[in-house]
Amino acid sequence: MKDTYGRNIRYLRVSVTDRCNLRCMYCMPEEGVCKKTHPDMLSLEEIYQIIEASAEMGFDKIRITGGEPLVRKNIEWLVKKTAELEGIKDIAMTTNGILLAEYAEKLKDAGLNRVNISLDTLDVEKFREITRGGDIERVLEGIKAALNHGLTPIKINTVLIGGFNDDEIEDLAELTLNHDIHVRFIELMPIGHAADWSKEKFIPNETVLERLENLIPLENEDGSPARTYKMPGAKGTIGLINPISQHFCNTCNRLRLTADGKLKPCLHSDKEIDVKKGLGDKEEIKKIIVDTIEMKPKAHHINDKDYKPITRDMNNIGG
Ligand SMILES: Nc1nc2c(ncn2[C@@H]2O[C@H](COP(=O)(O)OP(=O)(O)OP(=O)(O)O)[C@@H](O)[C@H]2O)c(=O)[nH]1
Ligand SMILES: C[S@@+](CC[C@H](N)C(=O)[O-])C[C@H]1O[C@@H](n2cnc3c(N)ncnc32)[C@H](O)[C@@H]1O
Ligand code: SF4
Ligand code: SF4
Numbered sequence: 001m002k003d004t005y006g007r008n009i010r011y012l013r014v015s016v017t018d019r020c021n022l023r024c025m026y027c028m029p030e031e032g033v034c035k036k037t038h039p040d041m042l043s044l045e046e047i048y049q050i051i052e053a054s055a056e057m058g059f060d061k062i063r064i065t066g067g068e069p070l071v072r073k074n075i076e077w078l079v080k081k082t083a084e085l086e087g088i089k090d091i092a093m094t095t096n097g098i099l100l101a102e103y104a105e106k107l108k109d110a111g112l113n114r115v116n117i118s119l120d121t122l123d124v125e126k127f128r129e130i131t132r133g134g135d136i137e138r139v140l141e142g143i144k145a146a147l148n149h150g151l152t153p154i155k156i157n158t159v160l161i162g163g164f165n166d167d168e169i170e171d172l173a174e175l176t177l178n179h180d181i182h183v184r185f186i187e188l189m190p191i192g193h194a195a196d197w198s199k200e201k202f203i204p205n206e207t208v209l210e211r212l213e214n215l216i217p218l219e220n221e222d223g224s225p226a227r228t229y230k231m232p233g234a235k236g237t238i239g240l241i242n243p244i245s246q247h248f249c250n251t252c253n254r255l256r257l258t259a260d261g262k263l264k265p266c267l268h269s270d271k272e273i274d275v276k277k278g279l280g281d282k283e284e285i286k287k288i289i290v291d292t293i294e295m296k297p298k299a300h301h302i303n304d305k306d307y308k309p310i311t312r313d314m315n316n317i318g319g
Helices: 044-056 075-083 100-110 124-130 136-148 166-178 192-201 206-211 282-294
Strands: 011-015 061-065 090-095 114-118 154-160 181-187 227-230 237-241 254-257 262-264
Touching (some): 011 044, 061 075, 100 114, 114 136, 206 237
Parallel strands (some): 090 114, 114 154, 181 237
Antiparallel strands (some): 227 237
16 A cells, blocks of 8 residues: 555564563663563464454565564464465564574474574674673574575674674675675664664764775665675675665655554654554454554654654564
8 A cells, every 4th residue: 555655565564572582782671671461462363463454455575573573482373374365475584593593494384484683793792792691602503594494585684883893894794705695784773762872873884885895786675675785706795774874764665563562654753553452353453554554754853953762662663
C-alpha cells in the first residue's frame, strides 16, 4: 500500500522480545528491562495474526528482530508459519549471533532465508566492553554456522562509534575480501537512554569512504537502507547505512511492530498505535495497519535544532 508520500510500504520489522543476552551500550541500559507482565507482551500466535494480515495487504518482506530474537522460546515456529504465507518473498532475522550456532540449522529448516549479524569490533576485549560482557567467540561460531547452513547472504552490522571502532574500519572491511559476506557500517543514532552518549560518539559514514580507497559503487539492493560498494577483487560488499548524514526516508518502505503490540510508523517518532485491540479480527488489524501507514512522516527530524530523541530504547523497537 502507498503512503501519503507515494512510498510503497511492504516491509514489516517485527520485534519479538525486548529482552537480550547482551547489553550494548548504545542500545539498552545495563540493568536490562523490567519484566513485563505476560498480558503486555504479544504471544507468538498474536504476532503471527499481525504478520498474516500484513501479508494479505501486500507486505512481502518480514524481519524478525528484538531485543535478541533468539532468546524468544519457540521462535522457529513463527519463522515456519511466516515462511508458509503466500506472498512473503523475504524472511530475515537480525541477531547478535550469540545463540546462532545452536539455532542456524533449525531456522533454515523452518524457512528463514538469511541473517544480519551485529558485530562492532573484532577485538575480544572491546567486544566484551561494548556489549557489557559478551563473548565474541560465540558470535564468530554463529557466523560460521549461518554460512554452513546457507542463511545467506550474510550481512554484518557494525555501528560506527567514534574513538571505539573507527580504528578497525579497514580490518572489518577486509572481511569481505575472501568471504561472501557483506559488512555494513551504520551511523550511530541518538535514541532512548543512550541518546546523549550516541551524539558524543557519532561519526559520519563519510569517514569510511575516506579511509577505504578505490571502493566501487554498486547498485543498491531493492528495499534495503544501505548504499552498496565493493573493494576491488572482493567476494563480498561494503554497505553504508547513513540515517543521520544522508537519510533514506524518501525510500522508506517499512512499519515496525513492537513486542508489546504497538505499530510504529517511524523509528524516530514516539507515535504508535496499539494493535492489541484488533487481535482476533483480521479486518480490524488491517484497518490499524492502514492507519499506521497513513501516519508515516515524510522524514525524521533528528538534525533539527530542537529535536528530542524518542524515549523508547532501541531494544524495545528492533532497530
Ligand atoms: N533510521 C532508520 N534506520 C533503520 C531503518 N531500518 C533499519 N535501520 C537501521 O539499519 C541498521 C540495520 O538494520 P537491519 O535490522 O540489519 O535491517 P535492514 O538494514 O533493513 O536489512 P536488509 O534488508 O538486509 O538491508 C540498524 O541499525 C537499524 O536500526 C529505518 O527505517 N530507519
Ligand atoms: C536493536 S538490535 C536487535 C537485534 C539483535 N539483538 C542485534 O543486535 O542484531 C538491531 C540493530 O540495531 C542496531 N542498533 C541498536 N542501537 C543502535 C543505535 N543507537 N544506532 C544505530 N544502530 C543501532 C544494532 O547494532 C543492530 O544491528
Ligand atoms: S543491539 Fe541487539 S544485542 Fe545489542 S543490546 Fe541491543 S538488542 Fe541486544
Ligand atoms: S527514520 Fe522513519 S521515515 Fe526515515 S527511514 Fe527510518 S522509519 Fe522511515
